[in-house]
Amino acid sequence: MLAGKKGNAVKKSMEILVALGEIFGAKRLIDVASVQVAGVSYHNLGDAGLEFLEELAKDGKVRVLTTLNPAGMDLENWKNLGISPEFAEKQKKVIDAFEKLGIVTTCTCTPYFVGNFPRFGEHIAWSESSAVAFSNSVIGAFTNKEGGPSALAAALTGKTPEYGLHLKENRQAQVLVKVKAKLESTRDFGALGHAIGKKIGGKIPLIKGVKKASIEELKTFSASIATYGGTGLYHIAGITPAKTSTPKEEFLVTEDDLEAAKAALNDAVEGEIDLVAVGCPHCSIKELQKLARLLNGKKVKKETWICVARPVKSIADKMGYSKTIEDSGAKFACDTCMAVAPLKGRFKGLATDSAKGCFYGRGSNSFKTKFCTLEECIKEATQ
Amino acid sequence: MKLNGRKICAGKAEGEALVTSQGISFYGGVDPNSGVVVEKGHELEGKSIAGKVLVFPQGKGSTVGSYTMYRLKKNGKAPAAIINKECETIVAVGAIISEIPCVDKIDISQIKSSQRVKVDAVDGIVEVL
Numbered sequence: 001m002l003a004g005k006k007g008n009a010v011k012k013s014m015e016i017l018v019a020l021g022e023i024f025g026a027k028r029l030i031d032v033a034s035v036q037v038a039g040v041s042y043h044n045l046g047d048a049g050l051e052f053l054e055e056l057a058k059d060g061k062v063r064v065l066t067t068l069n070p071a072g073m074d075l076e077n078w079k080n081l082g083i084s085p086e087f088a089e090k091q092k093k094v095i096d097a098f099e100k101l102g103i104v105t106t107c108t109c110t111p112y113f114v115g116n117f118p119r120f121g122e123h124i125a126w127s128e129s130s131a132v133a134f135s136n137s138v139i140g141a142f143t144n145k146e147g148g149p150s151a152l153a154a155a156l157t158g159k160t161p162e163y164g165l166h167l168k169e170n171r172q173a174q175v176l177v178k179v180k181a182k183l184e185s186t187r188d189f190g191a192l193g194h195a196i197g198k199k200i201g202g203k204i205p206l207i208k209g210v211k212k213a214s215i216e217e218l219k220t221f222s223a224s225i226a227t228y229g230g231t232g233l234y235h236i237a238g239i240t241p242a243k244t245s246t247p248k249e250e251f252l253v254t255e256d257d258l259e260a261a262k263a264a265l266n267d268a269v270e271g272e273i274d275l276v277a278v279g280c281p282h283c284s285i286k287e288l289q290k291l292a293r294l295l296n297g298k299k300v301k302k303e304t305w306i307c308v309a310r311p312v313k314s315i316a317d318k319m320g321y322s323k324t325i326e327d328s329g330a331k332f333a334c335d336t337c338m339a340v341a342p343l344k345g346r347f348k349g350l351a352t353d354s355a356k357g358c359f360y361g362r363g364s365n366s367f368k369t370k371f372c373t374l375e376e377c378i379k380e381a382t383q
Numbered sequence: 384m385k386l387n388g389r390k391i392c393a394g395k396a397e398g399e400a401l402v403t404s405q406g407i408s409f410y411g412g413v414d415p416n417s418g419v420v421v422e423k424g425h426e427l428e429g430k431s432i433a434g435k436v437l438v439f440p441q442g443k444g445s446t447v448g449s450y451t452m453y454r455l456k457k458n459g460k461a462p463a464a465i466i467n468k469e470c471e472t473i474v475a476v477g478a479i480i481s482e483i484p485c486v487d488k489i490d491i492s493q494i495k496s497s498q499r500v501k502v503d504a505v506d507g508i509v510e511v512l
Contacts, residue, residue, distance in 0.1 A: 012480065019391055019475050023487075044447045046415060048454030052480060127446065147446025149476045 009060025013153035021161030035155040038127035039148025041072035053097035063158035107335035108309035125154035130223035173206035176250035190355030191261040193224025223356035268368035272349035279307030280354035292321035295328040304330040307337040394484030396464040401435040408444025409451040418460030437462035442474035452477030464502035
């Protein structure tokens with residue numbers, strides 16, 4: 001592969017994997033079962049990134065199941081979301097190149113909702129920090145936090161260097177976190193991810209005191225702890241499946257810490273919100289069900305985005321939830337989200353139930369943010 | 384003076400050194416169209432990295448930075464070579480896809496801005512001329 005006998009795309013990919021293996025002291029390359037590729041929005045790639053992908057697509061083909069992160073726009077309904085035709089044309093070319101590479105162009109940060117679902121202990125090469133934390137922690141698969149090109153390299157060769165979180169000995173908890181707080185909504189779990197992430201940085205925590213957590217709550221927690229800390233793996237006693245030793249270093253998270261985290265993500269003042277967006281990470285079918293219930297018979301008065309993977313929305317289409325949601329004036333943003341779409345300058349204030357969404361709303365788009373529960377988001381949208 | 388390091392991306396180049404003791408985030412920190420460092424408060428803010436032998440401890444920030452390096456190369460604004468103290472994923476991958484000679488494990492305190500530097504990234508040798 002490295003000598004170029006399997007083509008240029010494979011050669012480049014092997015060069016990347018071998019260099020990473022050497023940098024991180026990997027002993028060998030191992031097979032991966034699936035790949036999740038980030039770096040899909042034309043907003044981030046630019047023409048050069050597009051050219052790079054088109055070059056790879058000349059002779060490259062993925063060897064394992066590979067799915068894509070959100071793009072910079074809804075690939076079908078982009079006009080309705082205010083995307084320019086110039087941007088749309090470039091974004092479509094990016095997707096075409098990925099499709100030519102044999103990648104399933106679902107465009108979601110929740111590949112585990114659309115058929116890219118690894119098993120416990122399986123080696124994978126995923127990018128998208130929230131999906132990495134989810135697959136390592138909730139499912140118990142093994143992956144490092146890949147970047148766009150290194151994930152592509154793994155897809156084109158079916159391999160990744162064996163270092164970091166691919167090795168069992170590196171997956172033990174390094175810090176014990178005791179939680180003494182009520183956790184009742186996805187917002188609470190987002191705040192918990194913020195509070196813990198800020199304290200531990202990239203360390204692996206063992207979290208005790210969480211009595212129950214839904215998949216949606218774990219999805220948002222994964223996104224938050226990865227955004228505000230950087231870890232690709234966490235353990236929650238009684239909830240996540242992997243065994244770990246109990247570390248000596250410990251700290252406590254209380255109601256006050258959660259309140260402080262919520263306050264830190266609220267800087268919008270009354271009347272400043274002009275965009276309400278939920279689904280960061282992308283909504284589950286259960287969340288769409290709930291949104292349909294909350295929006296039934298109501299009208300939104302602000303631009304309202306429901307970010308979701310297209311296959312999950314198609315379930316909602318069949319059940320009539322989509323019609324109820326769209327009748328309210330809320331818009332589906334499939335294939336994309338408020339974090340990667342080119343929204344800077346279009347809105348001033350974002351209300352969202354996602355702690356991660358607040359980070360990107362502020363950083364990439366200079367929005368003020370209001371960190372709400374899902375119910376409060378809909379209240380904000382309809383008032 | 385010869386300094387020995389490790390090959391990250393093979394290749395050879397010679398040029399004027401541009402040295403910083405701070406990490407560089409290519410995504411958001413360097414303008415891909417001009418090659419000018421735009422990170423607020425960075426030691427190199429306002430300086431162009433185009434055609435320079437860029438010397439810095441290591442990369443930081445978003446993994447999209449690898450693509451920014453590729454954009455710099457396509458725009459003719461990439462550095463001639465990169466010398467790191469400790470190379471990490473973003474810069475390593477960026478150098479490989481952009482074919483920028485890159486070595487690390489170099490004592491970068493031995494190199495000063497505007498010195499002429501020869502980089503042999505095949506054997507991992509840096510020569511200050």
